[in-house]
Amino acid sequence: MSDSTQSGPMLAADGTPLKKSLSRALRMQKIRALALITPLLAFVLLTFIIPIGQMLFRSVENDIVANTLPNTVIALQDWDAASGEAPDEAVYAALAADLYVASNAKTHTRVGSRLNYETPGISSLFRKAGRKAKKWDVENDGPYKEKFIKIAKGWGDPNVWRTIQTYSPKYTNGYFLNAADMQKGSDGAEIRPESERIYITLFKRTLIMSLAITAACIALAYPVAWLLANLPSAKANLLMILVLLPFWTSLLVRTSAWKVMLQQQGVINDVLVWLGIVADDARLVMINNQLGTIIAMTHILLPFMILPMYSVMQTIQPTYLRAAKSMGATNWTAFWRVYFPLSVPGIGAGSILVFILAIGYYITPELVGGTKGVFISNRIAFHISTSLNWGLAAALGTILLAVVLILYWAYDKIVGIDNVKLG
Amino acid sequence: MADSASNDAFVEFDRVQKSYDGENLVVKDLNLSLPRGEFLTMLGPSGSGKTTCLMMLAGFETATHGDIRLGGTSINNIPPHKRGIGMVFQNYALFPHMTIAENLSFPLEVRKMGKTEREEKIKRALDMVEMGAFGGRRPAQLSGGQQQRIALARALVFEPELVLMDEPLGALDKQLREKMQFEITNLAHNLGITTVYVTHDQTEALTMSDRVAVFDDGRIQQLDPPDTLYENPQNSFVAQFIGENNTLEGVVKEINNGIAIVELDDGELIDCKPVHESVKPGARTRVSIRPERVEYNKDRIQEGAHTLKAEVKEFIYMGDIFRTRLSVAGNDEFIIKTRNAPDVDRLTPGQQIEIGWLPEDCRALDA
Incomplete structure (x- = not known):
């Protein structure tokens, strides 16, 4: 009785605070x-986290x-790129x-190809x-x-020096x-000319098609x-197999099988023509386009949707419906x-799984996706x-990772990640 | 008799049969009629067909043959959602994604009832089961007993005339079960609703029901009020299934003045009341006697009655009663129960006694 009235923390039998002894x-x-999880932790760290971190780091490195042109970099600091003239003799x-050192060490071509990504021809x-x-x-x-300029006219081009x-x-x-279809212009970031933009379109297409596949x-x-x-x-076991x-x-x-099925001289078109539904000269184009990718990837990712849905539905008692x-x-x-509200966690789990798998998919779009x-x-x-x-590549990968994380976060906000069950 | 019964019958099974596989009948020729307001319990071991009968009444199973009538009209072809029958399930089946109030609101919403009317009915139903403060909770936040009350309230909130209950107290502990038995019976009688209750617990059946239908092997073995069922079982299955029971086997020697003399297999003679139609001189029979009706005090055994020799095997002191195991006519599991009173002898194992009983307490049934 006196225990409940005493003030201060609860004490264990030997007088130490209860929390401490607990x-x-x-x-x-x-x-x-x-100790039990240490081997796995080390394995994951060594083979997964560290390489991914390094890869992500490459996107800004x-x-x-x-390192190759240390003197040039210092000499170029004072040069005004906006002047429109090539730098002076000191540069x-x-x-x-720098080149004397670099060419003897054979590293000058590497700088060349690095800068060539930004301005073609520098290599x-x-x-x-x-x-x-x-x-x-x-x-x-x-003087140099x-x-x-005698070796190559390009060395007199201020644009080349600006890139360096x-x-x-x-x-x-x-x-x-x-990666975002932009470039470093003379005054900060600017959007690339329309003919050079590809990545935003690709990102959008990847997201929309992944959503279509998920749906x-x-x-x-x-x-x-x-x-x-x-x-x-x-019977359920047989169906499961x-x-x-x-x-x-x-x-x-499996992907190649879809090629056989979907191509213009393929099984589906042949059957449709034979049935008279499609004219012989108007065979459907179902491959090497977005439709082909969606069909083949839906088939390939379907089990990843069925399994979480199934394991959630299994827990829904039939008496609820009764x-x-x-x-x-x-x-x-x-x-x-x-029934449906109770099965939503399965849909959520399956959708996240399929969407994330789809967004990073490579082999199937490569084989049946054509260019579109x-x-x-x-x-x-x-x-x-x-x-x-x-x-x-690292920058594109980082953006992809960020997009997935943002979508994951949004899903958590809207549906709640607690609502995702794998069974 | 059949005609007058069907005139005031509210629920009626008429020659109903049910088979799942086309080879075996799970329910064989079921005839049953309930007047309005009755609390009927279907009692039987698992596999006896009682739950199938309930599911046919609810509409979740269709009868293979025969008619099921509700208020005089056949409901064979009416889907479950149009039958208007309230139902309490064994595991309560409260919708886990809805609050208690939403659960109760569900049957009212599907009936397109207005919001104020719904709220009023929900409140009344929750108050009825003393759960008025729990409307905002989720089922998972309630204890088993509380969930049971909510399931009951949900089955009653749309004011059905008939409520079916499928072993609703099976998951509760003993004390809570006894309390709920009492509450459910009271509620059903106060509201005047007709109840069909399925259980395999005979105590539950005896304490709650107006009448009990004992099921076995797809048939109703006996349909009677609890006291008749206990005191006058009509066949050996009912005698065995309801309450504790001692069984002795033998052959009927003769029947005089409504008393049958039975020769047990070891040659001893006993007096019994012939009950089952098969009890005729020369036929084998199984006699049944309740443990509390066996006497061993010579003063209480009738003059001239047949007695049996018995050896005490085990004596158990249980507080209010003594429970003694005897060896009688080759049966080592013969139990007698004696009230704990000052004038009662306490038997000791190994003791030889003589036992007897009133002929009407010993019932000769089918072999």
Whole structure:
């Protein structure tokens, strides 16, 4: 009785505060739990978090100019790009000194190709100048301004020097501007000419098509998941195997099968022509466009929608529907007011899964998308493996990641992430 | 008799059969009629067909053969939502995504009732089950007993004339169950609604009902008020299923003045009341006697009555009663119950006694 009236913290039997002795008792458990997850944590950190962090860092990293041309960067600081004239001899002399070092170390071509992303043509200027600079006696062979312009006229172009100046800081937002169809003009960021804009369109297309794929998956998966959840278990198991069957087939094979199905001389068109629904000279174009990508990707991502829906629907007791009907609700009202709201967490979980998978999909759009049906990820792959502009690829990837996180956040605000259940 | 019964019958099953697989009948030839306002319990072991009958009445199962009538009209082809029958489910089936008030509002909304009328009815229904303060909560925030009350209120809020309950107290602990048994019976009688209640708990059936229908093997074995059911079981299944019961087997020797002499398998003779139609001289029978009707005090055994030798196997002191296990005529599970009173001898294991009973307490039933 006296315990409840005493003031101050509760005390354990030995007089220490109860909270303290509780946390001491739990400490061992916490340490053990931590020890159990340490291997996985280390693995994830090493193989996932760190590489992704490095990749993201590449989207702003730009130390190649400052590292390869240190003297030039300093000499260029005072040059006014707006003057419309090439810089003076001091800058050329600094460049000659830098190039002498760089060409002997064979790093000048790398700066060339880096700057070539921003202003096409610079790469060849560096290659040509580098060949000569290798043999120069840097202290005595001046003046260099004429020499450079003689090697290649481009060295007298203020635009080239502006590019070098703009990209001399160690960090740049240039990749991100590029990824958003912008560029660094003489006075800050500006939108690129219409003929050079591609990324915004690609981002928009990726989002809209992913939404369309998600919507198609919801419409197709809902009845299947309902059947799975309500059939007797023997039949449900068979149906489940059919749902999972695509997982056991290679993604490449399935996508190629769609090529066979959808092309103009393909199975579907042949059948339609044979049935007389479509004229032989007006065969439907269903592949190498957006329709082809949507059809093939809906098929491939469908199981990811069915499974979370199914596991949520399984937990909805059939007595809810009976109860609703016993209270006077028609089949439709019982479904719409009772069953559907209870199945929303499954739709949410499936949609997030399918949308996020779709937005980063690569193989299928590449194979059946043609030019109109490719995603932003195809462009990222192009920059990584073909144009080798990893900075731009990283910037595009970062934007994609940000978009997904924003959408995830918006979903949490609107629907509530607690409403997502995988079963 | 059949005619007069069907005239004032409110719910009526007429030769109803039900089969799920086309080979076995789950419900065989069910005939049952309830007057308005009656509390009827369908009692039986699982698989006896009682829940199927309830589901046919609610409209969730269709009868394979026969007619189910409500207020004189056949409802065989009326879908469940048009039957206007309130129902309480075993797991309550409260909609988890709605508040308590929304749950109660649901049957009223589908009836297109106005907002003020709805609110008034919801309030009245919640007050009726003493849950007036809980309208804003979610079902998951309530205890089992509270959910049970809400399920009851939801089944009653649209004022149905017939309420079906499918083992509604199965998930509650014993104390709460007894309290709710009492409340449900009171509520049903005060509102004058007709109730069909399904349970496998015989105590529940006896304490709550006006009449109990004992189901087994797809048939009603006996349909009677609780006291008749307990004291006058019509066959050995009912005798076994309702209450505790001792069984002895033997052959009927003769029947004189309404008393049958039965020769047990070990040759001893006993007096019984012939109940089942199959009890005729020469036929095998199973006699049933309640543990509390067995006497071993010589003063209480009638002069000239047949007695049996018994050996005490076990004596259990249970407070209000003594429960003694005997070995009688080869049956080691013969139980007698004696009231704990000052003049009653306490038996000890191994003791040899003689037991007897009034012939009318020992009922000769089907073998």
